[in-house]
Amino acid sequence: MRRKHNKKFFKLVFIIGIIVSFIMVLGGCGSTTSKTSAVQSNKKEAPKKITVFAAASLTESYNEIAKDLKKDKNIEVSYNFAGSQQLVTAIDQGANADVFASADTKNMDKIKTDGKVDKSKIFANNQLIIAKYKGSSISITSLKDLAKDGVKLVVGDKSVPCGSYFYKALDAALKDNTIDQDTYNKILKNIKSNELNVKDIVSKVTLGEADAGVVYKTDVVKSNKDKLQVVKDSEFSKLKIEYPVAVINSSSNKNAAQEFIDYITTGKGKDILKKYGFIVK
Missing domain, CATH: 3.40.190.10 (Periplasmic binding protein-like II)
Structure with a gap:
């Protein structure tokens, strides 16, 4: 009689073991699926x-x-x-x-x-401006002042947009009698270099290698405004x-x-x- 009960008991344990194993397998599959979905959702698209x-x-x-x-x-x-x-x-x-x-x-x-x-x-x-080196002792408040004796001026080459704009404004100033021929010639004489990049103009003025440079208004930024003074001129405002x-x-x-x-x-x-x-x- 005892032997019969033992058989039933072991059979029941065996069945319970199979059920538990089946539930664990199902749970594991669900967990794997969740992890896969999470990885996929967290995966960033290539830029x-x-x-x-x-x-x-x-x-x-x-x-x-x-x-x-x-x-x-x-x-x-x-x-x-x-x-x-x-x-x-x-x-x-x-x-x-x-x-x-x-x-x-x-x-x-x-x-x-x-x-x-x-x-x-x-x-x-954008707008063209004169960027004056704050450490320079020469007063520059307009285009005409670029003709003063001793001024070291840096501008863009005529092939560069900022240089082309400058020479265009200079020619226009002469044509409309804002400046005379002598002033025009002196400004040209004061040009120490014609740069191929507007940032090279900014760099030379910021380092004090020039008293002034003709650049864009946007070139005077947080990193250099302590060295550069913005000087506007009506002739530049006519440029498009x-x-x-x-x-x-x-x-x-x-x-x-x-x-x-x-x-x-x-x-x-x-x-x-x-x-x-x-x-x-």
Whole structure:
């Protein structure tokens, strides 16, 4: 009798063991599925990568825009900052670029003619100013003062947008009798170097190698404003300084490139450009 009860007992234990094992297997499967789902949900999508060729005067604002784009759009931007004319040469020679942002329409028109871009859009305007070294003992309050004896002046080369704008303003000032021929000649004589990049002008003035340089308003920033004084002139205010941007035809990332342009023309990028002194509509 006892033997019969023992058999029943062991049979019951065996059945219970099978049931428990089955429940554990089911639980384990559910746990694995949950873990897999969690890993998949936490896995970040690979960033979209683009290369932007941009005028040197856009350095500070575009670097901040890149940080926001990474957070907001998952777009990773690599920049090549230089004089617009240098960037055009590189693009014409086949450099890998997705977007071109120029400090003038002249250079953008050139690569349109070369078939490198189809259309462009104006995304900002700027102003030309005289950046005077605060450590200089020479008083400079207008364009005319650049003709004073002993002034060391640094400007952009005529091939560079900021230089082209300067020489255009200087010629206009002579034509409308704002300055006379003697003043015009003295200003030219005081030019110590013609730089190929607006940031090189800023650097020379900041280091005290020049009394003044003609740059954009946006080039006087937090990191150098303790060394530079902004001097405005009515002749400079007559200039139309426009910044166009375009997607390069050879880009393999056209969608992300267009997202970049949309961001600086309709999104948060506009506010960042404004923060750095650009004029945006």
